[in-house]
Amino acid sequence: MNTTPSIPHPARQIGRILRRFGTLIGFFAIVLFFWSQRPDTFMTVRNWLNITQQISILGVVAFTMTVVMVMGDYDLSVGAMASLGGIAAALLFQQEMPVLTGIAVALLIGVAGGLLNGVLVSLVGITPFVATLGMLTVFSGVAFFISEGETIFGRAIPEQFSDFARGGIPLGTIGEQAVLLPNLTIVALLVLLAVWVLLEQTTFGRRLYAIGGNKEAARLGGVRLRLLRLIAFAVTGVGAAVAGLMLVSRLASANPTQGDGLMLDAIAAVFLGMTMSEEGEPHVLGTLVGVLILGVLRNGLTQLAIDSYVQQILTGAIIILAVTLSRLIRRAS
Amino acid sequence: MNTTPSIPHPARQIGRILRRFGTLIGFFAIVLFFWSQRPDTFMTVRNWLNITQQISILGVVAFTMTVVMVMGDYDLSVGAMASLGGIAAALLFQQEMPVLTGIAVALLIGVAGGLLNGVLVSLVGITPFVATLGMLTVFSGVAFFISEGETIFGRAIPEQFSDFARGGIPLGTIGEQAVLLPNLTIVALLVLLAVWVLLEQTTFGRRLYAIGGNKEAARLGGVRLRLLRLIAFAVTGVGAAVAGLMLVSRLASANPTQGDGLMLDAIAAVFLGMTMSEEGEPHVLGTLVGVLILGVLRNGLTQLAIDSYVQQILTGAIIILAVTLSRLIRRAS
Amino acid sequence: AQDDITVAVVTPYLAQPGTQFMVEAFQAAGEANGWTVNVIDTAGDVAAAVSRLEDVAAQGVDAIVINVDPAQVSVGLEAAAAAGIPVFGMDAGADANLVTNVTSNGYAMAAETATYVTDRLNGVGRIVMFTFDPYPPVQKRGIIADAIFANSPDIEIIDRVTPDVTDGGIADSRARMEAILAANPEAGSISAVWAAWDQPALGALQAIEAAGREGEGIVIVGIDANPQALDAIAAGNGFEASVAQDFTGIGGTVADAVARHLAGEIIGQGVIYVPTVLVTAANVAEFISE
């Protein structure tokens, strides 16, 4: 390969790192700020394990959302799907079905719903926004319909199932209490790993990135556009169903709206992560940073006992500041 | 002289119309269906005037949302801006400020918020999703903060102001009751007209389409990208504030969340409208059809007295069906 | 003439358990009377509730029942008035445009749980409050609790949280409580959680259990006595009290009022209160159905 005459530049390497990791630096700044404000309680193992557990559900949705967003699509129905998957499993539990049956059915619903989204987007050719917004309404309606709008809780949820969210892998003890790496955190990490391998290490992921970059070129280059889009939506659907199950386990109850808030946050996390890639494409590790920013802000601001309304203002402002910073650094370098 | 080897086709003209107006046909199908089901109450002047009034607020948001979506951007903060604008005006009313002052301040907030969005998107270079989602949180937080989370109603809202939404231009009488063309409908029509002229008849609008079609080409061609994007976001911000005022007038009360539901519906309406343009770009008349579809569905399904949950499922399913139909027609022709 | 009577119930809040009970009781009573009951939920959207009111007014139903703040839907009420359709409040709020409003006394409920907490703490302690002001019936409760706590100089409000309710109210409340627990790690640094309705109290309970701090005797109270809260009270892990509204009673009373009005009777009372009961471990068994 011919190489271009390149001028050595001392600050280049640093500039490049800053450029890529501006958002990460923003994240660390946020962490440092909370640490300095709450030196005793924020930077503790327990609090961080807590945070990981709190964001684990959002994480699973956001990680799998990354899969469709890599193709330039998005899926607005994930929150409703999480609610639906959770409700469906809980209803089966209520009928005294085995736990595994409930889980399997929820996952199947996730696949089926995802495939339906995929069919609408990829075979029929409806824009993802309209297709998945329509499906959001449908999923949510079905969740209400089958649950008759009621919350399922208490003995209906088997202990075996709700204990899962309480448990974890012992990491050691602090004081006299055992410190656990929460099971939900482990699930989220496994999903993260799976999505990372899928997107960054497999031919499937490569092709998704090609689709995201240029659909027509990808098609002419032999990428089976329709099939891959279909599969990608199914993956996102399963992710949402997994998140729905995690919610039921964590809350020991199921409610037809309990996943609804996940959608906007998940998309926001992916977009936050996108600010970290040179070409502005989503990457699942970037998404992780996005999820962490959202989770840490929530935890830290609550620890500061800031008024809920001000907290909301600050959340928005801090996110924008962090991203602005990362843009300005990139501009400057 | 090059001519395309064209295969003659008798149905081409019809095909073309179907292709463009598939979604419109879907809309008429929906109307016909409700008409046949509720022959006495659905297709009445009074009911349609009602529908126009009900969708007028969504309409204003969706029409002005079209302005940014033409550029390929979107604004997630419109709902929060509507809430904020409304609350701000109501608070001033509560302080016994003149009605016009309240209106002016709300509009100013709309412009300022829109410009802020514009600065973030166009000057700083943050993706519209992150920028406007961040601002959504901020606006909503501010709305809560200044209202202390409370609903402002009753005598705080001047009658002069809430009467506006009740009034209208007399069209005649049916039976013994006067039939009014509601003021809110008139406002929406004026906004529609203004946006149509702006987008379709002015250089400014055509530039926005150029930006949406190919940013790079627009930039190379000397279009002042940044300035135009800034202005477009300001227009959307004002639109949201107007909608917020309309809400306060219609509900005779202001609440820090009352506009929140507008955002998704407005974007959905624009996307629905996009299915009607050949090249898939937004047009404000298409947006109008989108708004009408959403409004008529809600009105009609309510009149059919269908269970709320089933109604929700049907809403999603019908929208998807209508769009699928329009896609298949297009595919076939 | 009762056989083809149609009654529309309009509410943005059907997802809430309390509303469900009221609506179900109303439906049961209505169907027993031979009415067609049309329940319309606008999924939290108040402006849409106005539109739906206009729709059913245009459709010409015989009566309308609302479960939403009448001040916010006054336009819809006028549409009904213009069409000559009577409107009844079901836990809605007093309004001149309503024939009557059947409800529990929200101020009284908050007073009961707030005084319960004050008394349990003997007037000394640090309290976390979960409130939600944008929804007027809940906002009232917060006001009363504020006043009662303010009256005890040794009670300190360490946080007044407005949780995100898009998830049903439990999940976010739990995350927020976890952060508060982390910020107040010493045993005894939190004495009580006062929640303006049950979901945040349940979230707080879960957070306390997950943090292994259920032994500290943190007193948790909610309002509404929803079934999940009743279970929690019965379990005796810290969720000590809630207030049971008689939702079934409200629904039935509304149906009764509608029937009376349609029969030509004049209903004099603008508001009909249905009594509430403080539920604690002592009487919870009576409330847990089967």
Added chain:
Amino acid sequence: MMSSTNTPLFEVLGATKEFGATLALEDASLTLRAGEVHALMGENGAGKSTLIKVMAGVTHADAVAYRMDGRPVHIGGAADAFRLGLRFIHQELNIVPQLSVAENMHMGQRYPRRLGMFVHWGELYRRSQQVLDTLGVGYISPRAIIARLSAGDQMLAKIASAFMPDAGDASRPARVYVLDEPTAALTGEEAERLFGVIQALTAQGCAVLYVSHRMDEIFRIAQRVTVMRDGRVVSESLIADTTPDVLIHDMTGRTLETLYPPRQSAISPEPLLSVEGLVTTKIRAVSFTLARGEIMGVAGLSASGRTELLRALMGADRKLSGRVALRGKVVNWISPRRSWDRGLAYVPEERRSQGLVLSRSIEDNAVLPHLDAFSRGRVFVNRRRERRETESLALATRLKARHPSQVVRELSGGNQQKVVFARALAGRPDVLLLDEPTRGIDVSAKHDIYQLIRQKSADGCGVLLVSSDLPELIGLCDRILVMRAGRAHAVVSAANLTQADLLRLCYGEKIS
């Protein structure tokens, strides 16, 4: 006639531009004179387009100065350049697809207005039609949505936009025209008309900067030529004082023997690809047979269906009827994926919209159709093999890039084209379907690509080569299929064929 003044009209001085580790321009200066066509030449990646973008104010140089009529001027953005009377056709086709031809032609300027603000559509179309007429492309309707035109017509419409008279301020007419490889996507006839317009402009005293890799054009229309290499200006001379060989040497530092390497091996009689009665919406009943080792050219006027023939064979467009047999076996389900798997390789007509994923790396693009072959168990990407293959392809095509992981967007136009070509060689293809494969590629790299095509054919590959460059067709091909109005008009042997004969065939005449 040629204006006599030849005074410096516009100067760009000391332009320096660094892209990360790439020094795209290093102290490059250029002087354009009134009444002169000034050619700018250089290998792919030499910095021509970057210099032009700096002139246009759309790329911000690290250092640069401009002078107009000898006075310093400031260019901070496209609008400034426009106001100074500079008009540009950039290398890549920058159109707004969903707008009309007329609107695309008015991108840089205000639309004619009524009542001070409303678009005066009638006037807009009229003005556009006028310019299209002067370019001899009046058949293009200014009302047409530009995305619906053929690639060639889109380019013509875009070129026309540079010749739009200024609507706002007639006292400041355009004086400098800068055309970056305008003819790369044009047929000979269309290019001729463009040259006519250029000549008329210089006669009026305008200056023209003209970039092309086509030596014959440079010698026909330019008076002066500047050669760039690695971001620097290496020579400037009057056309009258130089020769193609000198220019090539200035550009590359080497001399080329013959551009078209002769055939060295015999064509096998074995038919590789046979097509019978192929019909799509764009082509009608095309039949031919391609033998192993044969290079078959495809000639035709624009919109004759050449592109569509390749697209149909590749499965990019749906086949309506007809029979396609590969290696003697009829193939039925044709799709791009299956075609690549069957050993067909494809270079599409438009590299940026159809060929490349600009946001991805060179290696990602190069192996995209063959990902399964560069994977472990068809699941995991094998980065080492991918890198090795990319590096050897880059060497073979003389790709100028920093690293195989460099993003394709950052490459010069010609180098992007090389990536598309390299990709077609990556799997071991049996049939090469090449649509204008050397578009925008410099002379010496063209030479190498011709050699690669020859070598592939010697290895038993069949090649279908669509080109608007008649010498290329005649020089490289064994037989030429002439398309006309969607039909196969004739198949002729390229031996002893003259350009004039070939052109006549394209116009539908029969020759004996």
